[in-house]
Amino acid sequence: MQGWTGREGPAGVAPAAICIGPWPVTIEHKGPGSGRLGEKACRYAEAVDPISFVERPRLDRPSLLCAFRGWNDGGEAASIAARYLAEQWQARVVAHLDPEEFYDFQVTRPRVRLEDGVSRVIDWPRGEFAVASMKGRDVVVFTAVEPNVRWRTFSQAIIGAARDLGCRLLVTLGAFLTDVPHSRPVPVVGSAADEETATRLGLARSQYEGPTGIVGVLHDASNRAGIPSVSLWAAVPHYLPSAPNPKAALALVERASSLLEIPVETRSLLKAVEAWEEGVLRLVQESDELGEYVSRLETAVDQRIDEEVPSGEALAAELERYLRDHGGEPGHGMS
Template sequence: MGHLDWLERPELSDAVLIAAFSGWNDAGDAATESAKFLRRRFRSHPVAQVDPEYFYDFASVRPSVRLTEGERHIDWPRPEVRVGELDDGRPLVTMLGVEPRLRWRTFCDVVVETAETLGVSTVVTLGALLTDTHHNAPVNVVGASNNAALNLTMGLRQSTYEGPTGIIGVLNDACHRAGFSSVSFWATVPTYVHNYPSPKAALALAERVAQFLGITLGESELHSAAANYGRQIDELVAGDNTLAQYAQQILEESAAEAVEDFSEMVENPDALMSELEQFLRQQEPD
């Protein structure tokens, strides 16, 4: 596996892999923040890093410079693999990084081979998308799988989405074809606050993963951040008449209408962003 740099190669069995990537699949940073939280919760440590040279355009995803005791270091956008242990003793493998820009099929081959090397049996991918939902409404988390038996057992459904996809969609297909039990969970994030992190959605994803795996999370800093999220966004919206009007418009819609066709939008948030931009253009200046 020439694209993976191993720090150690533990021998695991019946492991769970959780993968999340920042970018198109990660509205409000919810997916990646959820994965980071699960890493901390289950005391994960690094075991490998993906060599970024083959998968990234460094002009669009730039490395960063840091100084440590006066010495200059370059930090590259390297997806990292960590290993921890769930409360029931099962190994937890996580892969977290920036969505790759190049060679997705090869990248997915690297993930699949990593999973096979680390004894993974179940793959869980996380995503978040923008929808017309109010920031004080419960976060809607939808699960989908290509595994008919898993769908029946967990009350999930096979995705019927057709259209553009991100790395999560491609990776799900690769994992399914490789024979893993794979499932994807997606959380909703309000369109009108798309530039703000959503710990509320991140927590909802983590709780859905915990439910799927039959584990508990306990209280954490993510719970506190999620509890404060509504108040912080309330203050933001109150200070902007246009946002306040848009949020009120969403509140006046029925819950059924607010989540209509959700499954078809999971991997294509562009339509909702266009709707928001159209609404903003229609507003008269004060």
């Protein structure tokens, strides 16, 4: 082999294969009397599991509750809800997902913070699995930033961890921006991927067709693994600034708590909702145009209620329209 400068093997023959990560690169030697070398010359380096367990708890048929920060998280309602549930259920972290394979750090940047006012610490956007046991029921809560790349590998890693923990149901939380007034109860759309789960939990069967993203890919991986899946989406007013929306988070908390049959204390979140509503009221009062727009939305919602229009179906149609309109953009995801 011309130009070979590395350590040579027996009789001056270059090694037949070298390993780069988990994949071997086979090198053919074209010298006299040589054939293809290297069937056994290289061992595959083992692929590193991106999930590392701090402990492996023994759980009784838990559900896996997931929320992703990013496009799926209008008003940060889904991620707030997941973190709130984990906190109220006193969940403890049992595993982490290494971000190295799944994030473009120029897009999803790590953050620097001071520890004890002196040491600079980098917080990487890793995912966390936390487990809790409440009233005889176990639950696993997974939170992460929506990944930028390798969605299939990412989803398979999550579902692999779910199977290791014995999970029997996947529930994802999401929030989308739409034409709903902040002054009315927050609508939540719930759907299941299969008819049996939909019937058992009193949900609609998912009929969405169109562009999909990490939540959709995760549901697909879950269903292929034999784990039924449910998706809950809260509707968030599109006319408000992109600040945290505790009211939508509360709606997801209550719906998830009811679905999983695990009670949760909501007093602290209710206080945040009251403060948020006061701030939004001041914002609306400062703008006649915004006030008129909110009034029109309120009238439309009240009219649908008076006419007994099935708001769940109407909202599901609105969610599907939103997903189709926005789902084709890079980094967007839906189920």
